[in-house]
Amino acid sequence: MQIQNATWTEVRDTDTNLAMVPIGSTEQHGPHAALSTDTLNAETIAETAADQLDEPVVVSPAVPVSIAEEHRQFSGTLWTSESTFRSYVRDIVKSLAFHGFDRVVLVNxxxxxxxxxxEVAGTITRHDDAYAVPFTWFEEVGENASRMGHGGPLETALLQYANPDYVREDRLDDAATGGSRRWGDWVGRVNLAFDSAEFTENGVVGDPREASVGLGEDLLDVASEILADLLKTISEHDIERPPHK
Structure with missing residues (x-):
């Protein structure tokens, strides 16, 4: 159930303790993909997982602005501080829990x-009347996770499959040739760069020409199935914490 599309009585009568909060960003994704890429992809994964469950799950409106100052040199990028972001997410979960939806997955x-x-999921679980866990979809796609990049093949492929109007197909060559092959500027295990403009000319990391509709469908299948399994698990998960000794 998409909360924003339901009436309050429909939400009241929904028999579940499960909720999801899609969390994205409004930030550059190269010259070929929309600034809403992260938000759209999080929403797609959440909605697809919800459809796979036998029990209802409520889905909050997506959080469209988050921690993205590393892309500040690229026009249109919006960001908030980490403290503001954590507080905002915590308040959303508190609101959901107030209405009985106290098992929450933060779909990132x-x-x-x-x-x-x-960090905020830990704070919620320890101190609030809710249990929250984060789920980052591109960490849950097996060997493909190593191809993530930024505006690269994974994000582009998922958009191509689920939201094709948000990919400028005629700009893929420019996106690939003006980008970087690795996130950061490294010495050993130390990343010297704080902003993406320090190592990528157009904001891209990876080769979006490796994306395809078929890859996007596969990514969605894998990530949404794992998310659905996670939701089933936390619906009955024991969240009692042992007392301090």
Whole structure:
């Protein structure tokens, strides 16, 4: 159930404790993919997983602005501070839990959110009346996860399959030739770069020409199936915490 498309009485009468919060970003994805790429992909994964469940699950509106200052040199990118982001996500989960949807998966589509989501999920679970876990879809696609990049083959492929109008197919060659093959500027295990403009001319990391509708369908199948399994697990997960000794 998409909360924003339901009436309050329909939400009240929904017999479930499960919820998802799609979390994306509004940030550059090269010259070929929309700034809403991360948000669209998170929504797609969440909606597809919800359709696979035998029980209802409520899906909140997506969070479209998050931790993305690393893309600030590219026009249109929006961002918020980590503290504001964590507080906002926590408040959304508190709202869901107030209405009985207290088992929540934070369905993430942006790499810059990973650390903050793990932290806020821990805070929610320890201190609020809810249990929350983060799920980042591109970490759950097997060997393909190593091809992630930024505006690269994975994100582009999922868009091509689920939201093709948001990919400028005629710009894929430019996207590939002006991009980078690796995220960051590394010395050993130390990344010297903080902003993507330090190592990619057009914001792309990876080769989006390797994307295809078929790859996008495969990615969606794998990630949504794992997410559906996660939802089934947390619906009955024991969240009692052992007392301090």
């Amino acid at each position: 589509g942006h790499g810059g959110n990973v650390a903050a989501l793990r």
